[in-house]
Amino acid sequence: MFTLIDRQLIIGYFKAYFICLVSLLSLYVVVDLFTNLDDFSSKQKDFLHTLSDIGMYYSFKLTQIFDQLCEYIVLLSAMFTIAWMQRQNEMVPLLSSGVSTRRIVTPVLFSAFVMLSLAVG
Numbered sequence: 001m002f003t004l005i006d007r008q009l010i011i012g013y014f015k016a017y018f019i020c021l022v023s024l025l026s027l028y029v030v031v032d033l034f035t036n037l038d039d040f041s042s043k044q045k046d047f048l049h050t051l052s053d054i055g056m057y058y059s060f061k062l063t064q065i066f067d068q069l070c071e072y073i074v075l076l077s078a079m080f081t082i083a084w085m086q087r088q089n090e091m092v093p094l095l096s097s098g099v100s101t102r103r104i105v106t107p108v109l110f111s112a113f114v115m116l117s118l119a120v121g
Contacts, residue, residue: 005094006107009081013111016084017077021066024073028065029058070119078112 002010033054040054082105085091094104 002107005099005104009085009104009107010111012084013077013081013108016080017073017111017115020073020076020080024069024076025062025065028069029062032061032065033058067119071116074112074116074119077115078108081108 040050040057045053085104091104095101
């Protein structure tokens with residue numbers, strides 16, 4: 001059903017998706033934490049209790065953050081997959097052998113569609 005190039009692109013897409021997911025969620029949490037750090041430390045508590053409150057807050061808030069960022073993660077993953085393939089000079093032999101650009105991008109778009117449809121539910 002899938003050729004070797006299709007499987008390579010799909011695996012590359014999911015690697016990029018995981019990297020973008022972790023990077024953007026971490027960046028969002030760090031920026032939000034520094035914005036709200038005064039709220040967490042305003043009560044007279046010890047350091048471990050403050051860390052526990054921060055952990056509980058962001059463990060519940062991660063789903064909301066993911067819901068806000070899921071479209072951007074899908075888009076960035078698709079762009080990174082194609083850019084990485086072009087950077088590694090893997091597209092040149094495919095294009096010179098007569099494979100169309102649409103055929104190369106189809107597995108990436110299929111993977112993006114699958115991940116976006118999972119995020120909507």
